[in-house]
Amino acid sequence: MHSISLAAEAGYAVPPLWRILTKSGYFIGLSGAIGATVTYAASIRPALRAPENNSDDVAVMRRRTAGYLAWAGVVLLVAGYFQLAARLARAGKGMPFGDALAPGRIWDFLLAPAAKGAWIAQGTIYLVQNVVLVLASAALISLFFGRARRRLNALALTALPLTLAITLVAAVPATKPKDAEKWLDLLFTQTHIVSGVVWVGGLVLLATLAAARGRLSEDAGALWADLWRRFAFIALVCVGAVFTSGLWMSWKHVGSISQLWTTTYGLFLLVKILLVLGMVTAGGVNQFWLMPRIARARRDDATSSLLHLTLRHFPKVVWAEVALGIAVLAIVPFLSGSARSEAGSPPAVSSGSVFATGAVLVLTLAASLYITVRASDALARRTTAATS
Numbered sequence: 001m002h003s004i005s006l007a008a009e010a011g012y013a014v015p016p017l018w019r020i021l022t023k024s025g026y027f028i029g030l031s032g033a034i035g036a037t038v039t040y041a042a043s044i045r046p047a048l049r050a051p052e053n054n055s056d057d058v059a060v061m062r063r064r065t066a067g068y069l070a071w072a073g074v075v076l077l078v079a080g081y082f083q084l085a086a087r088l089a090r091a092g093k094g095m096p097f098g099d100a101l102a103p104g105r106i107w108d109f110l111l112a113p114a115a116k117g118a119w120i121a122q123g124t125i126y127l128v129q130n131v132v133l134v135l136a137s138a139a140l141i142s143l144f145f146g147r148a149r150r151r152l153n154a155l156a157l158t159a160l161p162l163t164l165a166i167t168l169v170a171a172v173p174a175t176k177p178k179d180a181e182k183w184l185d186l187l188f189t190q191t192h193i194v195s196g197v198v199w200v201g202g203l204v205l206l207a208t209l210a211a212a213r214g215r216l217s218e219d220a221g222a223l224w225a226d227l228w229r230r231f232a233f234i235a236l237v238c239v240g241a242v243f244t245s246g247l248w249m250s251w252k253h254v255g256s257i258s259q260l261w262t263t264t265y266g267l268f269l270l271v272k273i274l275l276v277l278g279m280v281t282a283g284g285v286n287q288f289w290l291m292p293r294i295a296r297a298r299r300d301d302a303t304s305s306l307l308h309l310t311l312r313h314f315p316k317v318v319w320a321e322v323a324l325g326i327a328v329l330a331i332v333p334f335l336s337g338s339a340r341s342e343a344g345s346p347p348a349v350s351s352g353s354v355f356a357t358g359a360v361l362v363l364t365l366a367a368s369l370y371i372t373v374r375a376s377d378a379l380a381r382r383t384t385a386a387t388s
Contacts, residue, residue: 035201
């Protein structure tokens with residue numbers, strides 16, 4: 001406890017409540033929009049197009065997906081407005097958050113001229129970002145209406161690049177980065193955000209859709225087996241991207257392992273790391289225990305077993321991942337500053353050895369993910385052989 005108080009005295013400041021709520025809400029909005037549209041495009045849409053699917057099951061899934069995407073648009077729009085007000089409150093010296101909610105003040109903030117030395121005004125960047133946000137939200141919200149739902153594919157695929165652009169446009173620097181390391185900071189930060197919200201948002205969408213199992217036929221197990229298989233690949237890619245970008249960001253902000261428990265920033269980062277590892281563990285349960293059994297049931301044409309595995313057992317583990325993912329988003333607002341600055345450590349300086357070490361770690365991670373896929377496939381084949 002003494003070390004924590006010393007870290008706090010060294011410069012860590014707990015963000016105000018409005019900052020915590022607006023930032024967490026913003027990432028929840030991004031998760032709902034980006035995660036849902038990416039998951040629909042890469043997992044749900046191709047699974048639904050399989051010719052052997054029951055047409056009634058496809059209709060239920062499309063209707064539930066459209067409703068989810070529509071609500072995701074509402075959440076994104078509301079969260080985006082509060083996040084914009086929060087940006088104004090932080091930019092305005094001593095401005096209360098309540099005052100920053102006024103549309104007139106926000107408009108003045110967006111039209112403010114560029115600062116000296118900037119190539120573009122910061123407000124202009126936020127203006128473009130929020131125009132894109134409104135367009136993405138409008139495309140999603142239109143799915144509340146019956147006629148628009150018949151164009152689910154077109155609207156979801158239109159919203160997909162727009163939702164991605166929301167975070168990418170906001171990351172555009174108003175002043176040109178001075179060196180390559182700053183560009184890497186931007187690249188890895190956006191990689192971390194996008195992969196994280198796709199992972200969490202996709203899990204929430206699929207867990208929500210699985211709750212409609214009572215309206216599906218007994219043949220829906222095959223559809224969901226294909227759906228879980230496709231999303232497992234997406235999640236695996238996201239895990240690799242989260243860990244790779246997380247390594248860079250941790251190195252930039254943490255000077256030593258001990259700073260994870262001797263600084264306030266480090267403690268919050270440690271909690272986040274443990275939560276992410278919990279998500280990975282839950283995903284491993286699905287990958288190594290449930291997926292092989294689902295593959296066996298599908299090959300044996302065991303309809304009832306397949307339905308039970310895909311729509312009862314699997315979603316239970318996914319909901320555990322969802323709870324951990326939401327906890328991660330709740331931690332994000334507390335990661336301000338760095339453990340290095342709290343501990344008085346020098347800033348991180350890149351070098352050839354640093355990049356070489358990073359490359360080795362990334363290759364090791366890629367190899368472990370590849371082994372994970374191969375091991376899961378081997379378990380599925382072994383399970384099938386043992387029962388044949």
